[in-house]
Amino acid sequence: MIASQPYDPLAIWRAMADQASGVSPSALLEVQAQAAREWSDFWLAAWGLKPPADAPRDRRFAAPAWSDDPYYRALRDAYHLASRQLKAAGALGAGGSNSNRAMVGFLLDQFLNAVSPANFALTNPDVVARTLETGGQNLVNGFQHLVEDVMAGRGIVRRRASGDFVKGETIAATPGEVVFQNHLFQLIQYTPTTADVAAEPLLYVPPLVNKFYMIDLQPKSSLVKWLVDQGRTVFVISWINPDDRHRDCGVEHYVLNGIVEAIDAARRAAGTEKLDLFAFCLGGTLVSVALAWLEAQGRSGEVNSATLIGSMVDFADMRDWAAFVNEAHLDALDAHLARRGFIEATELQQLFAAVRANDLIWSSVINHYLLDKPAPPSDLLYWFEDGARIPQAFLRSYNRDLLFSNALREPNGFAVGGVAIDVKTVTTPMLLIALKDDHVSAWEAVYDGARLFGGEVTFVLGGSGHNAGVINPPAANKHGYWTNDAQPDAAAEWLAGATKHDGSWWPFWTGWLDAHGSGEHGPARAIENGIEPAPGSYVAIAH
Numbered sequence: 180m181i182a183s184q185p186y187d188p189l190a191i192w193r194a195m196a197d198q199a200s201g202v203s204p205s206a207l208l209e210v211q212a213q214a215a216r217e218w219s220d221f222w223l224a225a226w227g228l229k230p231p232a233d234a235p236r237d238r239r240f241a242a243p244a245w246s247d248d249p250y251y252r253a254l255r256d257a258y259h260l261a262s263r264q265l266k267a268a269g270a271l272g273a274g275g276s277n278s279n280r281a282m283v284g285f286l287l288d289q290f291l292n293a294v295s296p297a298n299f300a301l302t303n304p305d306v307v308a309r310t311l312e313t314g315g316q317n318l319v320n321g322f323q324h325l326v327e328d329v330m331a332g333r334g335i336v337r338r339r340a341s342g343d344f345v346k347g348e349t350i351a352a353t354p355g356e357v358v359f360q361n362h363l364f365q366l367i368q369y370t371p372t373t374a375d376v377a378a379e380p381l382l383y384v385p386p387l388v389n390k391f392y393m394i395d396l397q398p399k400s401s402l403v404k405w406l407v408d409q410g411r412t413v414f415v416i417s418w419i420n421p422d423d424r425h426r427d428c429g430v431e432h433y434v435l436n437g438i439v440e441a442i443d444a445a446r447r448a449a450g451t452e453k454l455d456l457f458a459f460c461l462g463g464t465l466v467s468v469a470l471a472w473l474e475a476q477g478r479s480g481e482v483n484s485a486t487l488i489g490s491m492v493d494f495a496d497m498r499d500w501a502a503f504v505n506e507a508h509l510d511a512l513d514a515h516l517a518r519r520g521f522i523e524a525t526e527l528q529q530l531f532a533a534v535r536a537n538d539l540i541w542s543s544v545i546n547h548y549l550l551d552k553p554a555p556p557s558d559l560l561y562w563f564e565d566g567a568r569i570p571q572a573f574l575r576s577y578n579r580d581l582l583f584s585n586a587l588r589e590p591n592g593f594a595v596g597g598v599a600i601d602v603k604t605v606t607t608p609m610l611l612i613a614l615k616d617d618h619v620s621a622w623e624a625v626y627d628g629a630r631l632f633g634g635e636v637t638f639v640l641g642g643s644g645h646n647a648g649v650i651n652p653p654a655a656n657k658h659g660y661w662t663n664d665a666q667p668d669a670a671a672e673w674l675a676g677a678t679k680h681d682g683s684w685w686p687f688w689t690g691w692l693d694a695h696g697s698g699e700h701g702p703a704r705a706i707e708n709g710i711e712p713a714p715g716s717y718v719a720i721a722h
Contacts, residue, residue: 183515185526190507191286194279198272206271214264221260225253235259239297239537244304251304254296262291281502285534288499292536298544306549317551324547333525335532336543338564342556344397347714350558351392353404356709357417357716359444363428363437365417365715366444367391369403371703373410378699379483379692380412380449384438386461387573388527390565390718391417393459393646396558400650402685409689412704414445414454416462420567420720426520429572430468430581431595438469442481449704455692456485459649460620461577463490467587467632470607471600479607484695486610486688489620489645492602492628494585498621499534504582512578516571524566531563535618539563559646588631606634608695612684614641614648615661623670630666637691638666640677641684653683660684 224231231252234240240255269287272280296302300310300318309317328337344350355369383403385391394402394415406413416437421428428436445454458466466485473479491497497504516522532539546552554560586592591599611629613622622640629638641648642658651658661677680687 183511183518185508185512185515185522186503187505187507187511190505190511191282193507194282194502194505195286197276197279198269198283201272203271207268210264210268210271213267217260217264221256224256225249231256239295239541242305248304251296251302254302258294258296265291276505277501278505281497281499282505285499285502289533289536292541295537295541298541298549300549303545303549306545309550309552313551317549320551321548324551334529335525336540336547338543338560339547339553340556340561341553344556344558344561346392346718347712350397350561351390351395351714351718352398353395353401353407353713355413355713356706357711357713358414358448358706358709359441360710360715360717361436361440362425363419363433364441365419365710365717366441366448367415367417367713367715368445368448368704368706368709369407369413369415369713370706371412372407374703375700376410376412376703377692377696378451378701379696380414380445380451380454380704381406381692382414382416382441382445382454382456384416384441384456384458384462384466385418386459387418387433387567387569388461388531389562389567391415392714392718393559393562393649395714396562396650399654400558400652402650402652405652405685406689410700411689412449414441414448416441417715417717418567419717420524421521421570422568423520425570427572428570430465430576433573434465434469434472434595438465439472442469446481448707453481453483455483455696457488458486458490459488460490460645463487464492464581464587466490467492467602467605468593468595468600470605471602472595472598474604474606475598475600479605482607483697484608484610484692486612486692488612488649489614489617489625490611490628491620491624492631493588493624494582495588496621496624496627497582498618498624500619503530504578506583509578509583513571513575516574520571521568522571522574524568527569528564528566559650563646602631603633605632608635608637610637610639610688610691612639612641612688614643614645616642616644617648619645626670626673630668636666638663638673639684639687640674651683651685653685656682658683660687662687 223229234256244251245255246252265287269283300306353369355367357365358368359366398404403413456466466487470485473481546554580586580593587602590601590603593600609632611625613625615622626638629636640661642660648658659679659681661679663673663677665676667673
């Protein structure tokens, strides 16, 4: 039997043909003429007859030899010039859908990333030096690493780090206990470290793609530990890694049997009428749905506020990800999922790695196949590799209704448990935090989604990317963030009028929570009726 694929290869060819058919001959001729002029300037600069053009910032070419040695500098500059020209030519096609244009751009990026001179032994100065140093043993060992990865059959380059992490000991180690569980999640409550705590507890809703503990990495960078030390009672949802038994668990199950049930359990454990929600990425999209459901049921008073971090509600602008939201691809994915009832974590990891190929694929190729050097230990990359499956029913509903149809943008465009969902009815105070260099949820798209809610909405823009921008402890004093009390129609206009602040947005967030809370404090909440210690057994399920 031929293995199915989670995409339609014919749709890829159709996208390329569609893009090519929209190219104007005159526009192509103009690009070619410009390319000829640029290559003439390049060769004059290569021979020292005119100053070279400034090279773009690119971490792949950070070694001094890429700038100091004429041979490597010429390779670098030729690669950048050819890349820029190919992208200009690829953008000429005016016809076709956003999905097709995004697919062509994605394929071109994959090609250009792959042919970088940094990825080849003879054109990377670090690899040449390493080969001379070891007498070629680095390439022998690197080939062995390549064979090991091919034989593993996972379709990914395994990251070989010089150290490892142990869940519950060196990572995801904030003390706490599981206080509730069902077939979809465990609810963790963390042990207080202050005598008094804020009246409103916090409940975190993570996405389904990876395990929950991105917000509980090493103690020095753990958002959970920092919040607990600030006098907050923190609860966290730890989703189960689903298998065939969960194939029929769709979005409504994760909203009702997941988020809503977790709200009930956390309120009972904390002995409070209401709590504050916070969520990341896909978790924030689900929280938006849950808030609209609670509003429709007359239960909005159970949530005091909601904070969504890097979360999209309006999917009109998905950037590179639009390449995969194509009806032909969705049909192929449905057929692919029907056999097992879920998508494998490795398949999701392959997709995310391809979108960030230089950071998540080619850097490891260079380190492990060419240099034969271990990568430095990274708690964030360890978390990234600890993926989880997603059930068939969830992906079908999420992809077709929320992404492809953009149902949350329309009043009553989606339903959960027979209840129409309209995020415009949500009046819960909300804080939406976007990340400026986010490659998953473009900050402008997050801003557009913020305007769909019906109540008070505050928008903040943090620095850095989708994951690293969240893990921003104040002690590190990194990245910065932007605020603006105005909410103009355009995201660019918001940024133009925004104020830049140094450091982390975490203290701003807790200040916002204080301003929207009761202001009351009480004795720290002791954990009662614990089931097992944090991080719980669901986070360890990999089979």
